Amino acid sequence: MYAWSNPWFRRSVLGLVALAAFTLLVGFVWLPSVHADFSAKGIWDSICRAAGMPSQWSGAVTPPKASAGTTNVVLTRDMTRPGAGDSVGRGATIAVQQCSMCHGAQGMSEANAPNLAGQYPEVVIKQLHDYKHGARSSAFMQTIAQKLTDKDIQDLASYYDSLPKARAATVRGDEPxxxxxxxxxxxxxxxxxxxxxxxxxxxKIGTPWLEGMPKEYLLSQLKGFASGARRNDSFAQMRNVVRPMTADEINSVAEFYARREPVAGVR
Ligand code: HEC
Ligand code: HEC
Incomplete structure (x- = not known):
């Protein structure tokens, strides 16, 4: 071929090829690799990422990790129903042995631990799984939850569901x-x-009963959501609510939901 034997033509073609290869390397390998979330396995993934394709299409599906501090519990209607058979009785036995010293004999905490009496079963199940897998942190509760089996967790939830709630009535939308x-x-x-x-x-499913909880506990949780120290709420529901609130507002909603101290002269 005449053109190829011409050194100028050859040089410019090779130059173009080299330039193209260099641009591909920079664009698809080097640039993405300096991003903090670089996870592409090979150039194909990089090309898909650069073209804006969701990572699932390029085959790189990684299972969610709970250790990141967010939950991996998927709430289902089944969790809202107490377990069958002697679930409540078995749950009561575990509770007396392992939980009542902090959460109270009847699930009503004397200290600043949350009340569990009448708590919705799916809430107890979700929170215990979150502690167990490190999505919610608490030195006590993580250690305790680690030893509980799925059946233990179900039975504890059934037992606490069977106890009367701290305050009989829900706060109403129009409560004075x-x-x-x-x-x-x-x-x-x-x-x-x-x-x-x-x-x-x-x-809403998975949303805890708050009425009558110790004020210190409610405050610590709201502050935890505000700072991001607690982030096991699915879809960041609580973090989004609390973030724009002022410290005074957080204090007043905690006080409102908390166990109310008797006021002198009022019965
Ligand atoms: C040493 C005291 C202690 C013991 C024993 C204990 N807990 Fe707890 N529990 C706590 C404290 C304190 C918290 C709040 C921790 C936090 O800030 O996340 C808590 C939180 C919880 C929550 C979350 C409640 C909510 O409203 O989000 C559940 C559910 C729970 N405990 C269940 C249990 C069960 C079931 C047992 C027994 C198997 C148990 N706990 C034993 C102290 C204890
Ligand atoms: C969009 C729904 C939604 C709204 C609105 C909302 N919450 Fe929540 N809240 C949740 C859910 C869901 C959880 C449980 C998060 C989890 O799974 O850990 C929660 C948890 C909490 C907790 C922790 C309780 C515990 O025992 O773990 C507190 C305290 C709380 N909310 C207070 C409030 C207050 C006060 C408001 C109003 C200012 C509010 N929430 C508005 C959905 C909501």
Whole structure:
């Protein structure tokens, strides 16, 4: 071929090829590799990433890891029903041996641990799995949950569900004296009212019963969601609610839901 034997032509073609190879390397290998989330296995993945394809298509599906501090529990309707057979009795036996010293003989904590009496079963199940797998941290609870089997967790949830709730009535959407954030939220700051998930207007699956909890406990959890120290709430539901709130607002909603101290002269 005449053109190929011409050294100028040869040089410019080889130059173009080299330039193209260099650009591909920079664009698909070097640039993506300096991103913190670089996970591509080979150039094909890089090309798919660069073209904006979801990583599932390129075959790189990794199972979610709970150790990242977020939950991997998927809530199902089954979890909202107590276990069959002697589930409650077996749960009571484990509770007396391992839980009542902190959560109270009848699931009503004398200290600042959360009440478990009447807590929704799917909440107890989810939280115990989250402690067990490190998605929610607490030195005590992680150690204790590690030793519980799935059946133990189910039975404990059935037992606590069978006990009367701390305060018989849910906070209602229109309860007099309820802070505005509890009743109507704040649409301008995207704060959804507490009663639309925690009961009052609606109870969403996996949302804990708060009424009558120790104030210190409620405060510590709200602060944990605000700082991100607690981040096992699915879809960041609580973190989104709490982040725009001021310290005073957090304090007043905690006080409202908490076990209320008797006020002198009022019966
Ligand atoms: C040494 C005291 C202690 C013991 C014993 C203990 N807990 Fe706890 N538990 C706590 C504390 C404190 C918390 C709150 C920790 C936090 O801040 O996350 C907690 C949290 C929980 C929660 C989360 C509740 C919620 O509303 O989110 C569940 C569920 C729970 N414990 C169940 C149990 C069960 C079941 C047992 C027995 C197998 C048990 N705990 C034994 C102290 C204890
Ligand atoms: C969009 C629904 C939603 C709204 C609105 C919401 N919450 Fe929650 N909240 C949740 C869910 C879900 C959880 C359980 C998170 C988990 O799985 O760990 C939770 C957990 C909590 C906890 C921790 C309780 C425990 O025992 O672990 C507190 C305290 C709390 N919410 C208070 C509030 C307050 C106060 C408001 C209103 C200012 C509010 N929440 C509004 C969904 C909501």
């Amino acid at each position: 004296g309820a802070p505005a954030l509890v009743r109507v939220g704040d649409p301008l700051r995207n704060i959804v009212p507490c009663v639309s998930c925690h009961g009052g207007i609606d109870h």
